Amino acid sequence: MERGKISLSLPGNGRVLRQEVVIPEEFIDPISCEIMTIPMTLPSGNIVDLSTLEKFYSAEGKMGRGRSDPFTGVLFTDQNKPVAAVSLKARLDKFLLENCDEPSIKVLPRTLGKKPVAPWSSYSLENTNQNTFRGETSSNRTAQSVDQLLTHCLEGLPSYIDEPPPKKLKIGCPKCLDPFSSNSDTYIFKLPCQHTVCRKCLCVMRESRNVSCRECDQPFIFESIERHHV
DSSP states (O other), rough: OOTTTTEEEEEEEEEEEEEEEEOOOOOOTTOSBOOOSSSSETHHHHHHHHEHHHHHHHHHHHTOOBOOOEEEEEEEEOOSEEEEHHHHHHHHHHHHHHHHTSSSHHTTTTSSSSOHHHHHHGGGGOOOOOOOOOSSOHHHHHHHHHHHHHHHHHHTOOOOSSSSOOOOOEETTTTTEEEEETTTTOOEEEEETOOEEEEHHHHEEEEETTTTTTOOEEEGGGOOOOEOOO
């Protein structure tokens, strides 16, 4: 079979019908010789499918080797790593959508009914979903493809919305458990450890000569205490 061309013989009405769909060479994985679903551009310039990379890294990992370019053997770094072949992916999806009713396309491996490839390191797609062509509309499949590519391209960039809000300083007296408020006439003092204590408890601590924070047990001197305003 000529590379880049898929041929299929189907029985029908007592005779053999032969249908052919020519698949462009750029859609074929050079390692597996199968049509790609999520093409990735390597630092060497070669393009392979994401699942092919997964299998390669799994085999390399069993031999104690790091992840590298399968064509050059050069290890990947944060600046030198596979990236999604966005334009090729768009052309591939368009080709598959236009030929999804062809029998030879329906039986192609890795394009129908296959579970998504497991994510790998920082180069993998999160929640990858392959096009199945099972009753989905063209718009749904296109939107899914765009979401996958955006997820991969944005992966690794710093996030400014997922960080938890800073913890607020607990304002209250840990000794008498008296909460402080702006309406309270209680004098509040802040210790060097940033914990607070009311005037009443501070006087008790001075008389007992116990000069350590009731919250964290950190010792302090009274000269370092500051008045705190709520």
